[in-house]
Amino acid sequence: MTRKTGDALLRVVTTAAATPPAAPARPIPRREARWLPTLGVFLLILFVTLGGFLLGGPGEIGDPGKTTLGDPISVSPEVRFRPAEGWVIEEQIADPPQVRLVGDIGALYVITAPARAGAEGLLQEYRTTVLEPQAGQLSVSDPEAVTLPAGPGLRVSYVGTFEGVGTPLVGEITAAVSPQGNGVVFDGWAPEGQFVAVASDVQAMIESAEVA
Amino acid sequence: MATPETAALPGRPGRGYRTSLWQVRQPAFWLFMVLLVLSTIAAVLIQVGVLSVSPGGWVLSWVLLLVYAVPAFILIYVLDLYEREPASLIVASLLWGAFGATTLTLVASAGWDPLVADLLGRDLYVQWGAAIIAPPIEEILKGLAVVFVILIARREVDDVMDGFVYGAMAGLGFTVVEDVLYFIGQFGGTPGGILEGFFVRVVAGGVYGHVLYSGLFGMGVAYFATRRREASVGKRLGVAGGLILLAIGAHFLWNSPLLDFYPDQLESAADYGQVILATTAKGLPFLAFLALMVSMGRRREHRWLRACLLGEVGREGIHPQELEVLESPSARRKSRREMTRRAGPLAGKTLKRLYRAQITLAMIRSKVGEKDDHPDLVRQRQYCKALRDWLVAVTGGAQPAARPG
Numbered sequence: 034m035t036r037k038t039g040d041a042l043l044r045v046v047t048t049a050a051a052t053p054p055a056a057p058a059r060p061i062p063r064r065e066a067r068w069l070p071t072l073g074v075f076l077l078i079l080f081v082t083l084g085g086f087l088l089g090g091p092g093e094i095g096d097p098g099k100t101t102l103g104d105p106i107s108v109s110p111e112v113r114f115r116p117a118e119g120w121v122i123e124e125q126i127a128d129p130p131q132v133r134l135v136g137d138i139g140a141l142y143v144i145t146a147p148a149r150a151g152a153e154g155l156l157q158e159y160r161t162t163v164l165e166p167q168a169g170q171l172s173v174s175d176p177e178a179v180t181l182p183a184g185p186g187l188r189v190s191y192v193g194t195f196e197g198v199g200t201p202l203v204g205e206i207t208a209a210v211s212p213q214g215n216g217v218v219f220d221g222w223a224p225e226g227q228f229v230a231v232a233s234d235v236q237a238m239i240e241s242a243e244v245a
Numbered sequence: 246m247a248t249p250e251t252a253a254l255p256g257r258p259g260r261g262y263r264t265s266l267w268q269v270r271q272p273a274f275w276l277f278m279v280l281l282v283l284s285t286i287a288a289v290l291i292q293v294g295v296l297s298v299s300p301g302g303w304v305l306s307w308v309l310l311l312v313y314a315v316p317a318f319i320l321i322y323v324l325d326l327y328e329r330e331p332a333s334l335i336v337a338s339l340l341w342g343a344f345g346a347t348t349l350t351l352v353a354s355a356g357w358d359p360l361v362a363d364l365l366g367r368d369l370y371v372q373w374g375a376a377i378i379a380p381p382i383e384e385i386l387k388g389l390a391v392v393f394v395i396l397i398a399r400r401e402v403d404d405v406m407d408g409f410v411y412g413a414m415a416g417l418g419f420t421v422v423e424d425v426l427y428f429i430g431q432f433g434g435t436p437g438g439i440l441e442g443f444f445v446r447v448v449a450g451g452v453y454g455h456v457l458y459s460g461l462f463g464m465g466v467a468y469f470a471t472r473r474r475e476a477s478v479g480k481r482l483g484v485a486g487g488l489i490l491l492a493i494g495a496h497f498l499w500n501s502p503l504l505d506f507y508p509d510q511l512e513s514a515a516d517y518g519q520v521i522l523a524t525t526a527k528g529l530p531f532l533a534f535l536a537l538m539v540s541m542g543r544r545r546e547h548r549w550l551r552a553c554l555l556g557e558v559g560r561e562g563i564h565p566q567e568l569e570v571l572e573s574p575s576a577r578r579k580s581r582r583e584m585t586r587r588a589g590p591l592a593g594k595t596l597k598r599l600y601r602a603q604i605t606l607a608m609i610r611s612k613v614g615e616k617d618d619h620p621d622l623v624r625q626r627q628y629c630k631a632l633r634d635w636l637v638a639v640t641g642g643a644q645p646a647a648r649p650g
Contacts, residue, residue, distance in 0.1 A: 138371055
């Protein structure tokens with residue numbers, strides 16, 4: 034090998050080492066992981082699904098403290114409660130003592146009875162003798178314990194179709210028993226999708242109840 | 246002459262330019278899958294609850310809704326003339342609408358309902374609550390199906406028609422699951438109530454509902470994502486925002502007391518006729534607009550096909566008379582029928598493969614640009630030629646894709 038040829042070869046080798054030929058381009062560009070837009074989508078989903086809870090705050094949903102209550106109504110000598118503003122008595126019967134109030138959207142039915150089997154028995158009796166006979170389709174939740182000023186109680190939610198009512202109704206039944214054994218049942222309801230608008234009024238009226 | 250029994254059919258080249266749902270390197274894929282799995286579990290529990298209220302009603306509801314959903318699915322799918330979307334992405338959109346969007350909507354409504362009720366006051370809420378709350382929540386959650394498809398498989402959304410297909414599929418899934426809940430919850434779950442619900446929500450209102458809204462929404466998202474080279478950011482935002490707002494607006498009008506011509510009761514034939522008039526008044530203008538958009542999208546797809554194949558016509562991949570047939574779905578169908586009549590079902594199916602291969606040739610051409618000798622392009626041309634040669638052999642020399650008389 035001559036020196037000239039050797040130099041030329043060296044030049045080729047060193048040049049090639051310094052600037053390697055470009056790798057052939059991919060026919061299809063590699064897919065880049067898109068982290069930022071995915072994070073944006075995740076935040077959007079969080080806002081849409083949970084934004085109402087966050088903006089509403091824990092005290093806003095069905096907050097009975099916001100309801101203005103009127104003068105007390107006596108259902109029986111042992112039971113009385115205060116109606117929310119805008120709710121009027123539609124019907125009141127002395128025996129057995131009961132009253133039915135209506136608001137713009139919903140209704141509240143209050144009935145008193147001696148509760149020998151406690152709140153659970155009272156709730157079950159109301160369900161089988163009043164609610165179920167009027168219902169077409171009915172779905173009732175499991176009872177949930179509640180503590181009211183009137184005493185310890187139980188509450189269930191329901192959704193169902195009822196005779197003479199065009200749309201399904203959503204409601205809550207609350208049964209409470211005083212230490213003296215006097216029981217009271219509150220059944221508040223509204224058309225499906227609108228119970229939320231009356232929930233705070235119903236809750237406030239229940240919490241205003243005094244059971245001797 | 247070779248016969249279908251003796252001549253081996255050419256094998257397909259690799260799938261190459263198709264992208265499936267399973268893009269495990271994309272974070273959007275995992276977000277989508279986690280949300281879909283969790284929401285599907287919740288949706289199944291909800292369906293079990295509905296089933297326990299009215300087992301017979303639940304079954305009847307699903308049967309009736311499938312009678313509606315299957316043809317609707319096929320119609321949406323075939324509206325995309327040339328580049329049919331991958332099955333995994335289509336199914337993903339449908340499932341997202343059915344389970345992801347419906348479940349998330351229930352959660353969202355539980356939060357926004359009390360807030361809006363509080364802000365509006367009782368009277369306004371009763372009248373306008375459903376119109377104000379549901380449309381933005383539901384349209385955004387359904388429309389995310391198209392956003393997910395773009396983030397997971399960007400290559401599969403290259404025009405507004407693709408956005409329409411994915412969006413409409415999400416809308417279809419949503420409406421089926423929502424209707425089951427309506428039939429049992431609001432129409433009582435009895436056979437009579439369910440049939441009444443089916444008439445009101447599907448027969449009279451089916452074409453104006455979620456499929457329409459989500460189709461518009463999907464077109465908006467796809468417009469923004471696919472027109473980077475043709476339109477400014479402002480124009481893309483404007484058109485996409487306009488279509489999305491139109492989708493939400495159409496849903497708003499549907500839920501609102503505006504143009505409310507519904508009868509109080511459904512007792513006579515006139516009442517049923519009035520329901521059809523009422524749904525038409527609320528939905529027809531938007532359906533007409535969607536039809537116009539779809540028509541424009543299809544014309545654009547025609548232009549796309551011709552532009553892509555312009556440099557290919559006359560080569561081994563596609564002949565001039567084949568392009569003429571390829572551009573017309575009805576001519577393709579006639580041609581396939583004619584081929585089946587002349588040379589049997591296998592030949593008819595092979596002709597269908599030739600058309601698909603030529604559409605794939607157009608897709609490859611659009612991806613590789615001016616590189617005439619790109620290996621994928623060459624391979625696809627050879628595949629088309631092999632299919633044509635096979636057809637020529639089995640038909641005794643007749644050109645397979647000639648326009649039938």
